[in-house]
Amino acid sequence: MFLVMNLIHGEMFYYMINNIIIKIKLYGIYKKYNIEYIFLSVPFDCNIKSLKQILLKELFSINESIFIDEVLNCSIFANNDNILNDDYIILNKEEIFLFPPVNGG
Amino acid sequence: MNNYFFEITLDYIDIKEILEKKFHVEYGATVFFLGKVRNFNSNKKVVGINYDMCDELVLLKFYNICKHYCDLYKNIRIYISHFKGYLKIGFISIVIIVESLNRKNSFIICNMILEDIKNNLPIWKYEHYFFDDSNWLNGKTLN
Numbered sequence: 318m319f320l321v322m323n324l325i326h327g328e329m330f331y332y333m334i335n336n337i338i339i340k341i342k343l344y345g346i347y348k349k350y351n352i353e354y355i356f357l358s359v360p361f362d363c364n365i366k367s368l369k370q371i372l373l374k375e376l377f378s379i380n381e382s383i384f385i386d387e388v389l390n391c392s393i394f395a396n397n398d399n400i401l402n403d404d405y406i407i408l409n410k411e412e413i414f415l416f417p418p419v420n421g422g
Numbered sequence: 423m424n425n426y427f428f429e430i431t432l433d434y435i436d437i438k439e440i441l442e443k444k445f446h447v448e449y450g451a452t453v454f455f456l457g458k459v460r461n462f463n464s465n466k467k468v469v470g471i472n473y474d475m476c477d478e479l480v481l482l483k484f485y486n487i488c489k490h491y492c493d494l495y496k497n498i499r500i501y502i503s504h505f506k507g508y509l510k511i512g513f514i515s516i517v518i519i520v521e522s523l524n525r526k527n528s529f530i531i532c533n534m535i536l537e538d539i540k541n542n543l544p545i546w547k548y549e550h551y552f553f554d555d556s557n558w559l560n561g562k563t564l565n
Contacts (some may be wrong), residue, residue: 323538344474344476344544344546345474345546345558345561346473346546346558347426348474348548348558349558386478391563392563393563393564393565395465395476395479395544395564397478397479397482398482400564400565414476414479414543414544416476416564417546417561418560418561418562418563418564419526419541419542419544419545419546419561419562419563419564420540420545420546420547420559420560420561420562421473421475421504421506421516421539421540421543421544421545421546422457422515422516422536422539422540422545
């Protein structure tokens with residue numbers, strides 16, 4: 318039992334030091350999920366390209382009847398100042414926005 | 423003094439109120455653009471549209487647009503107001519006013535600002551139809 322607990326704590330510790338928490342604010346068609354934010358735990362060196370894969374699985378787990386793959390491929394991530402390119406490494410506790418294709422005016 | 427004004431408004435845009443504003447006598451050409459909610463789209467009868475937007479970035483982009491054109495053309499004034507929330511058909515979603523010394527610049531700048539807003543700002547439309555269904559409209563990827 319002691320060994321098992323140690324293993325669990327070890328894994329949790331490894332997970333905690335190698336992962337960061339990010340907050341993603343959803344807009345447009347993503348409102349179909351009826352949530353405003355998604356909180357995700359991702360590897361500390363996670364870039365935008367990898368984040369899309371993680372997010373796709375997360376969205377699927379929230380509602381598997383919404384087919385969002387194509388929209389997600391055409392969506393972009395941004396922070397308060399800029400659009401974030403695929404190589405951008407996300408920071409711990411960073412809040413980012415998820416923008417589907419736009420059509421204002 | 424800034425030669426521009428921009429806002430996101432939650433109140434209905436009232437054209438009479440805008441027309442009553444005192445325009446500047448030093449500018450001979452004032453061009454208005456009004457965007458309204460249309461009653462038909464994609465062969466469906468529309469009853470209204472919800473406008474969703476990322477306020478922080480929309481305001482930042484409005485500032486960049488105004489600054490860019492005011493630096494480029496000097497003697498101009500720009501007014502932009504975009505509605506956020508639900509609008510019935512016929513109501514105004516956006517107003518762009520450009521004042522300049524001559525009409526050519528006013529038309530050109532007004533058109534360029536509109537294209538910028540349509541293509542480069544994080545704004546989305548959720549259209550409501552007569553037969554109860556509704557849909558997020560397709561758009562263009564931001565870049």
